[in-house]
Amino acid sequence: MNPAEWLARTARHSPQAPALFLGTRLIADYAEFARRAGAIAAALRDRGIGPGDRVAIFLPNSVDYLPLLHGILWAGATAVPVNGKLHPKEAAWIVSHASARLVFAKDPEAMRATGDIGTTPCIAPDSADIAAMLATEPMAAPHPMTRDDAAWLFYTSGTTGRPKGAVLTAGNLIAMSLAYLADVDDVAATDAALYAAPMSHGAGLYNFIHVRRGARHVVPESGGFDPAEILALARDLRNVSMFAAPTMVKRLVAAAKAEGADGDGLRTIVYGGGPMYVADIREALEVLGPRFVQIYGQGEAPMTITALSRADIADVSHPDWLRRLASVGRAHSVAEVRVLDAAGAPLPPGAPGEIAVRGPQVMQGYLDNPEANAKSLVGGWLLTGDIGHLDADGYLKLHDRAKDLVISGGSNIYPREVEEALLDHPAVSEVSVIGTPDPEWGEIVVAFIVCAGPPPGTAELDAVCTGRIARFKKPKRYVFVRELPKNNYGKVLKTSLREMLADR
Known part of the structure; x- marks a missing residue:
């Protein structure tokens, strides 16, 4: 089934129900939300775009986002949401790799200036082109999809310096959405989904089940994460649910403490993108109460893959409370989770190994990447590349990342792409990037640099990074060394770099 069918059904059943908000201002009810999606779909069809085609969205959070996303699906095409915080050159690479037929972008000129999207049409949400699309007579109903039809092309993490496009089918999105009801939280028409994290990722994926239940969809006036704004919106809108990275939760808790707030109006905060420090989630419970999953x-x-329930997080009287609080919970209803040894055999409880998952939510595969598919999809199981162990009660504890991926503030950063950016500086002859634990961001990026002459200043290195990659990816620390530690094959020993950093 086409996930946009849920929007069509909700609009028929509750056409006047409030749907899209900018802050506390109602922008559209469900009838208008569906009309906009249907009009976008019809306009795409008039351009010859439909099933089998891909349309990218390179936008920050806005009230335009969901009508565009559902309009692409309504047409039977595949949406390619791109993190709005990326550098235009990074986004252009994704658009090109996805062979997108059209791009919705805040700054079309910046996209074209990269020279990487060729003749692909690029439309701004406030342009005459989008106004004409919205004025098109809407498609009466979403184009049918089977469960195996591609619906969302999710560009995800890796250590190769380039993201991989995970093909998520209509069936994957439906399974994920229904698992939310079973394992995360219930949703009612009186609820409000707040989009403070990027809608291109986790926050946006949760829109579908909120559409199905006819809930409100709220984009903050700031378009992003402002703790004081979120606390105020929760008080005004009531029954607010949101997705947040652990660092966002920590900032929200600090803001609540500073103003003496208790999270009034917040219903549920779903956190992910990395486990929280136990001390941080305990403080969050003390300040905001049992609102966390x-x-x-x-x-x-x-x-x-797994979920740690509101009850598990809040049950301070349970003898295993702290151990469970340090875990990432138990398998979702639709997921089978195993921990495997190096040979791919299941390990007993307590033994660490690679985490594997199987179920109807697992991607179809990576776009045009048979080598990565062969490594990641084995015998029907997705090998996550993460190391952890299961306890006797089925709670999963993450130990470490098997890959060199850095997760800072809930965002994935590939070391190689940072290294490639820094190597553009003429004084940098060698560089190796690692992540190191940080109490605020989870991890921060540290670059070890070998220079051919006098070391450049921090401002120079920052500038060369922001000229090629998103600002949030640039290192927060530069360490100048005479040489990088390497093994007999010339490979940089990142473990030695971490030891060097600890010694310093």
Whole structure:
């Protein structure tokens, strides 16, 4: 089934129900939400775009986002949401790799200036082109999809310096959405989904089940994460649910403490993108109360590997409370989770190994990447690349990342792409990037640099990074060394770099 069918059904059943909000201002009810999606779909069809085609969205959070996303699906096409925080050159690479037929972008000129999207049409949401699309007579109903039809192309993490496009089918999105009801939280028409994290990722994936239940969809006036704004919106709108990275939760708790707030109006905060420090979630419970649910997932199994329930997080009287609080919960209803040894055999409780997951939410595969598919999809199981162990009660504890991926503030950062950016500086002859634990961001990026001459200043290195990659990816620390530690094959020993950093 086409996920946009849920929007069509809700609009028929509750056409006047409030749907899209900018802050506290109602922008559209469900009838208008569906009309906009249907009009976008018809306009795409008039351009010859439909099933089998891909349309990218490179936008920050806005009230335009969901009508565009559902309009693409309504046409039977595949949506390619791109993180709005990326550098235009990074986004252009994704658009090109996805062979997108059209791009919705805030700054079309910046996209075209990269020279990487060729003749692909690029439309701004406030342009005459989008106004004409919205004025098109809407498609009466969403184009039918089977469960195996591609619906969302999710560009996810890796260590190759380039993201991989995980093909999520209509069936994957439906399974993920229904698992939310079973394992994360119930949703009512009186609820409000607040989009403070990027709608291109976890926050946006949760829109579908809120559409199905006819809930409100709220984009903050700031378009992003402002703790004081969120606390105020929760008080005004009531029954607010949101997805947040652990660092966002920590900032929200700090803001609540500073103003003496208790989270009034917040219903549920789903946190993920990395486990929280136990001390941080304990403080969050003390300040905001039992409003938290943790999820563990990947773009390849979107938001849906394990969940640590509200009850588990809040049950301070349980003898295993602290141990469970340090875990990422138990398998989602639709997921089978195993921990495997190096040979791919299941390990007993307590033994660490690679985490694997199987279920109807797992991606179809990576776009045009048979080598990555062969490594990640083995015998029907997705090998996550993460190391952990299961306890006797089925709670999963993450130990470490098997890959060199850095997760800072809930965002994935590939070391190689940072290294490639820094190597553009003429004074940098060698560089190796690692992540190191940080109490605020979870991890921060540290670059070890070998220079051919006098070391450049921090401002110079920052500038060369922001000229090629998103600002949030640039290192927060530069360490200049005479040489990088290497093994006999010339490979940089990142473990030695971490030891060097600890010694310093």
